[in-house]
Amino acid sequence: MTVPMLEAIGIHAAYGRIEVLRGVDLTIPRGAVMALLGPNGAGKSTFVKVISGQKEATAGDLHLGGVHVRNASSDALARVGLCTVPEGRSVFPNLTVEENLRLMSYAGVPADAVMETAFRYFPRLLERRRQLAGTMSGGEQQMLAMSRALASDPALLLLDELSMGLAPLIVEELYDTVREIAETGVTILCIEQFARTALRVSDYAAVMTGGRIVATGEPEEIMESMADVILGAA
Amino acid sequence: MSTGRRAPRLLAATALVGVLLPWGMSGAAVAEDETAPPPGPAFGYSATAWAAPVHVEVFEPSLPIPATPQLEFMMAYSKVKADSGSSSGRASWFWPGDPVGEGLKTFGEQLGLPPQLFAKGYPVQVNAAYPSDEQEAKDEPFPGMVMRASAGENQATGSTGFTPDGSVEEQEGKADNPLTALLGGLGLDKLAPTAKAAPSIPGMPAGLGALIDFNGYVSTSSSKVVDGSVKVSSRSLLGDVSLLGGLVRLSGVKAVATSASDGEKPTADSKNTYGEMSVLGQEFTIGPEGIEAVGKKQGIPGLSANPAKALEQLGITITVPKQERTVEGRKSTVVSRGLTVEIKTDLLKPILSALPLGKLAELVPDQAGPLKSVLAGLGSLAPRVVITLGEARSTLETVPLMPPPTTPTDDPTDTGATPEDTTPADTSGPAPDAPSAPEAPSADVPQSETASDLPPSEAVSAGLPKLFSIPGMFTVGAIALAVAAGSWFRRAGALALGAGGACTHGLDSGLPDLRKV
Numbered sequence: 001m002t003v004p005m006l007e008a009i010g011i012h013a014a015y016g017r018i019e020v021l022r023g024v025d026l027t028i029p030r031g032a033v034m035a036l037l038g039p040n041g042a043g044k045s046t047f048v049k050v051i052s053g054q055k056e057a058t059a060g061d062l063h064l065g066g067v068h069v070r071n072a073s074s075d076a077l078a079r080v081g082l083c084t085v086p087e088g089r090s091v092f093p094n095l096t097v098e099e100n101l102r103l104m105s106y107a108g109v110p111a112d113a114v115m116e117t118a119f120r121y122f123p124r125l126l127e128r129r130r131q132l133a134g135t136m137s138g139g140e141q142q143m144l145a146m147s148r149a150l151a152s153d154p155a156l157l158l159l160d161e162l163s164m165g166l167a168p169l170i171v172e173e174l175y176d177t178v179r180e181i182a183e184t185g186v187t188i189l190c191i192e193q194f195a196r197t198a199l200r201v202s203d204y205a206a207v208m209t210g211g212r213i214v215a216t217g218e219p220e221e222i223m224e225s226m227a228d229v230i231l232g233a234a
Numbered sequence: 235m236s237t238g239r240r241a242p243r244l245l246a247a248t249a250l251v252g253v254l255l256p257w258g259m260s261g262a263a264v265a266e267d268e269t270a271p272p273p274g275p276a277f278g279y280s281a282t283a284w285a286a287p288v289h290v291e292v293f294e295p296s297l298p299i300p301a302t303p304q305l306e307f308m309m310a311y312s313k314v315k316a317d318s319g320s321s322s323g324r325a326s327w328f329w330p331g332d333p334v335g336e337g338l339k340t341f342g343e344q345l346g347l348p349p350q351l352f353a354k355g356y357p358v359q360v361n362a363a364y365p366s367d368e369q370e371a372k373d374e375p376f377p378g379m380v381m382r383a384s385a386g387e388n389q390a391t392g393s394t395g396f397t398p399d400g401s402v403e404e405q406e407g408k409a410d411n412p413l414t415a416l417l418g419g420l421g422l423d424k425l426a427p428t429a430k431a432a433p434s435i436p437g438m439p440a441g442l443g444a445l446i447d448f449n450g451y452v453s454t455s456s457s458k459v460v461d462g463s464v465k466v467s468s469r470s471l472l473g474d475v476s477l478l479g480g481l482v483r484l485s486g487v488k489a490v491a492t493s494a495s496d497g498e499k500p501t502a503d504s505k506n507t508y509g510e511m512s513v514l515g516q517e518f519t520i521g522p523e524g525i526e527a528v529g530k531k532q533g534i535p536g537l538s539a540n541p542a543k544a545l546e547q548l549g550i551t552i553t554v555p556k557q558e559r560t561v562e563g564r565k566s567t568v569v570s571r572g573l574t575v576e577i578k579t580d581l582l583k584p585i586l587s588a589l590p591l592g593k594l595a596e597l598v599p600d601q602a603g604p605l606k607s608v609l610a611g612l613g614s615l616a617p618r619v620v621i622t623l624g625e626a627r628s629t630l631e632t633v634p635l636m637p638p639p640t641t642p643t644d645d646p647t648d649t650g651a652t653p654e655d656t657t658p659a660d661t662s663g664p665a666p667d668a669p670s671a672p673e674a675p676s677a678d679v680p681q682s683e684t685a686s687d688l689p690p691s692e693a694v695s696a697g698l699p700k701l702f703s704i705p706g707m708f709t710v711g712a713i714a715l716a717v718a719a720g721s722w723f724r725r726a727g728a729l730a731l732g733a734g735g736a737c738t739h740g741l742d743s744g745l746p747d748l749r750k751v
Contacts, residue, residue, distance in 0.1 A: 081748035155748035
C-alpha cells in the first residue's frame with residue numbers, strides 16, 4: 001500500500017477563543033485530485049493554512065509523505081514541494097506578467113523554465129507578458145497565480161477558492177488545466193464553495209461543515225448527497 | 235553527492251560571493267545614484283479611510299446573519315484604500331455594511347433570493363481602482379445625489395452625499411465650519427427653511443423616516459501623496475437631523491479624521507463640530523463634555539430638567555464619544571465620531587408592528603424560506619439600535635525603505651549639492667501647510683567645507699578595504715573561516731541534540747522531499 005501524500009488526523013485549530021477546526025480527518029492519495037467543499041465559514045481556508053504551515057494546529061497530527069510535519073514552517077514545506085495558490089490570487093498588481101513570473105526565479109528556478117512552464121499551461125499569458133498584472137481580468141490573474149505555483153515544481157498543490165469572482169467559462173478552463181497538471185503526477189487539493197466544476201475534475205471529494213469533515217467519497221456520491229449534507233449540518 | 239555535503243560548500247560559495255559583491259558593485263552603485271528619485275514617497279505605506287455621516291447598527295442576535303452587528307447601513311459612505319502600489323476609492327449613498335455590500339451574492343444565495351437580484355453585486359455604489367480597474371467612476375441617481383470615486387498612482391478619493399448643487403468634495407478656502415456651507419452656503423436653508431419642512435432623502439426607505447430623517451449630508455475620503463508625504467483623511471458632514479419623527483432634532487454634526495506621515499513621524503488629527511439639539515423644543519448644546527441646556531430653562535412637561543434623564547425617558551441615550559487618536563511607532567489611527575445615539579427597542583416596536591410583515595412574508599416565494607421566516611418574525615424582535623452621527627476613520631502605516639548607498643561622485647562640483655538640488659526638478663515646493671519633504675540622499679560632505687579651498691574630499695565611511703590589500707584578504711579569510719566553523723558547529727549541535735541529520739530523502743529541514751517520496 002502506498003503512503004498517502006497527505007494525512008490529517010484530528011486536526012484542531014483556533015483563532016483566539018474561537019475554535020474553527022474541530023478534528024479534521026482527511027487523507028489524499030498520491031497523485032489524486034481531492035475537492036474539499038463546504039459553505040462559507042466551514043473552516044476550509046483555515047485547514048489549508050494549517051497544511052501549508054501558515055497557521056499552527058492546536059491538536060492532531062499531520063503527515064506529508066508519511067512524515068509527521070505538524071507545525072513545520074511554511075518555508076520549509078514550500079522547499080519540499082508543497083505550494084499554495086491563495087484565495088484572492090495575490091499577484092503583484094503593478095508588475096508585468098513577466099516580472100511576476102521572474103520573481104519566482106529568486107527561489108532558484110531559472111527564469112526561462114518558469115516562463116516556459118507558465119506559457120505552456122496558459123498560452124494567454126504569453127500574449128499578456130508585458131501587461132501589468134493588475135490590469136488583467138480576474139481569470140488571467142488566477143492563471144498567473146497558478147503559473148507562479150507551478151514554477152516551484154510542486155508535489156502537493158493547494159488551490160484555495162480558484163473560482164472566486166470568476167465567470168463560469170473561465171472557471172471551466174482553469175479546472176481543465178488543473179486536470180492537466182494532475183496528470184503529471186501532482187497531488188492537488190481544491191478548496192471550493194462552488195462544487196460542480198471542482199467535482200468534475202476530482203478523483204475524490206470531501207465536505208466540510210462546522211470545522212469537521214462530514215462526508216468523503218467519489219465525486220458522484222458527494223454530488224448526490226452534498227445538499228443534504230451541507231444543509232443538514234449547517 | 236548528498237545534500238549534506240553540498241550544503242557547507244553552498245554556504246561557503248554564497249558567503250564568498252556576498253563578500254566580493256560589494257567591491258564589484260561599487261561602480262554600478264555610483265551609476266544608479268545618478269538616476270532621478272522615484273516620484274512617490276521614499277517609503278512604503280498602507281492607508282485606509284472611510285466616513286459616513288449616518289451609521290445605523292442593529293444588534294439582534296436572533297437574526298440569522300453571521301455578523302455583528304446583524305444589520306447595519308450607512309448613508310453617504312465613502313472609503314479609500316491605498317498602498318505603495320495600488321489604490322481604490324468607493325462611494326455609496328446607501329451602504330449596507332461590508333458583509334452585505336461585499337458579499338451580497340452569498341447573502342442572496344443563503345436567503346434563497348432569485349439570482350437576478352444579486353448577480354451583479356450590490357448596485358448602489360461606484361468604485362475606482364488603480365491599476366486594476368477604471369480610475370474614475372461616478373453616478374448621480376437623483377438630482378443632488380452624487381457618488382464619485384477616483385484612484386491613481388498617488389491619490390484616491392471617494393465622495394458622496396446629497397446637496398442641492400451636487401458639491402460634495404471639500405472645497406479649499408470655504409468657511410471654517412462646513413456645516414454653514416452645507417446648510418446655508420449651498421442653499422439648503424432656502425430650500426428647507428425649517429427642519430420640519432425638510433424633505434426626506436430621495437430613495438431612502440420610507441419606514442426609516444420615522445426613525446431618522448435628515449436633509450443634507452456629505453462624506454469625503456481621500457488619500458494623497460504630496461511632496462514625499464502621505465496624507466489620508468475622511469470627513470463627514472450632516473445637516474439637520476430628526477430622530478423619532480421629530481422628538482429630537484439636531485442642527486448639524488461634522489467629524490474629520492486625518493492621518494499623515496512623512497515616513498518617519500506619523501501624525502493623527504481629528505475634529506468634531508456640533509450644532510444645536512432640541513428635545514421636544516427644549517434646546518441644548520453639545521460639546522466635548524456632553525449635552526447642556528441653553529437659553530431659558532423651561533421644563534418639558536413630564537420630562538426631567540436634566541437633558542440626559544429627559545432623553546432616557548424617551549428611550550434615547552446620546553453620548554459624545556471620545557476621540558481616538560493613536561500613534562504607535564509608524565502607525566497612526568484616528569476614530570472620530572460625532573454623536574452616538576442608542577435607542578431602546580420598545581419605542582421601535584410600534585413601528586415594526588405597524589408594518590404588514592405577515593403579508594410581506596406571504597409574498598416571498600417558498601424557495602426563500604429563511605427570508606420568509608425572518609420577515610414573519612420581525613415584529614417580535616427586540617433589537618438594540620445604535621446610530622452614530624458623523625463618523626470618520628483613518629489609518630496609515632508606513633515602512634521604511636532600505637536607504638540607498640551614499641557614494642561619492644567623481645565630479646567635484648557635485649559635492650556642494652544641497653538637499654533642494656537633489657529633489658525632482660518639477661516639484662514646486664511644499665504647500666504652506668504641508669509637512670516638509672524628507673531630505674534626499676546627498677554626499678556626506680558638509681556644505682561649509684565645499685565652499686572653502688580644500689580639495690574635493692571622498693565620503694568618509696567605514697567602508698570595505700580594497701580586495702587585494704592585506705586587510706581585504708584578511709577579511710575574506712576570516713569570513714570563510716567563520717562560515718566553515720559555523721557549519722561545523724551547527725552540525726555538531728544538531729547531532730548533540732539527537733537530530734541525526736537529514737532524513738532519507740535528503741533535505742536538511744528534516745522533511746521529506748515530497749517530489750521524491
